[in-house]
Amino acid sequence: xxxxxxxxxxxxxxxxxxxLLRCNYSSSYSPSLFWxxxxxxxxxxLLLKYTSAATLVKGINGFEAEFKKSETSFHLTxxxxxxxxxxxxxxxxTRNNAGNMLTFGGGTRLMVKx
Amino acid sequence: DGGITQSPKYLFRKEGQNxxxxxxxxxxxxxxxxxxxxxxQGLRLIYYSQIVNDFQKGDIAEGYSVSRExxxxxxxxxxxxxKNPTAFYLCASSISGNQPQHFxxxxxxxxx
Numbered sequence: 373x374x375x376x377x378x379x380x381x382x383x384x385x386x387x388x389x390x391x392l393l394r395c396n397y398s399s400s401y402s403p404s405l406f407w408x409x410x411x412x413x414x415x416x417x418l419l420l421k422y423t424s425a426a427t428l429v430k431g432i433n434g435f436e437a438e439f440k441k442s443e444t445s446f447h448l449t450x451x452x453x454x455x456x457x458x459x460x461x462x463x464x465x466t467r468n469n470a471g472n473m474l475t476f477g478g479g480t481r482l483m484v485k486x
Numbered sequence: 487d488g489g490i491t492q493s494p495k496y497l498f499r500k501e502g503q504n505x506x507x508x509x510x511x512x513x514x515x516x517x518x519x520x521x522x523x524x525x526x527q528g529l530r531l532i533y534y535s536q537i538v539n540d541f542q543k544g545d546i547a548e549g550y551s552v553s554r555e556x557x558x559x560x561x562x563x564x565x566x567x568x569k570n571p572t573a574f575y576l577c578a579s580s581i582s583g584n585q586p587q588h589f590x591x592x593x594x595x596x597x598x
Binding site for chain 1: 490492517526527528529530531534536544574576578580582586587588589590591592594
């Protein structure tokens with residue numbers, strides 16, 4: 373069965389410093405992976421997706437993630453945090469080759485200090 | 487603008503009452519999904535539908551029911567059998583498998 377582990381439930385950074393949100397997955401096949409962001413009382417917005425093309429994926433708002441099969445990781449990074457980046461971030465993996473269901477990680481709350 | 491509309495934004499349920507959450511999309515997506523989100527937790531799949539007039543149970547379907555009579559609509563009923571319904575409910579849709587899911591802004595359900 374597929375699973376997703378977000379290694380940190382909370383991450384705190386200062387504005388202007390790099391962001392690293394960690395995601396490890398397990399899968400019995402080659403999955404697609406996604407990062408979503410959620411602001412309070414809102415739905416999830418897609419940041420980026422990996423679907424077996426380039427292993428370094430660029431997303432919106434300056435975020436990017438690198439798919440590392442050998443490490444079963446898909447960590448999300450951003451060179452310089454903005455106050456507006458403060459939100460909850462979710463990593464998700466497709467459950468099967470049809471890709472019609474996702475398994476989500478438990479989420480990481482990113483706090484950005486001025 | 488295309489998107490997913492969930493209503494109401496806030497909903498209150500009395501003991502023994504069924505309530506229905508609305509989800510409408512104008513993205514022409516075939517697949518639709520319902521998730522439950524509890525504080526500090528990820529999303530858990532309740533039901534999903536790949537096509538009109540067909541739907542499947544997800545991981546936590548007990549106490550919930552759905553219908554998919556129209557492509558654009560996928561309402562969720564929280565029945566009285568669901569003993570712990572207080573949560574944030576999110577509806578999503580996607581074109582097809584392996585494509586990203588698009589989410590509505592959610593409905594927060596509470597018990598009176």
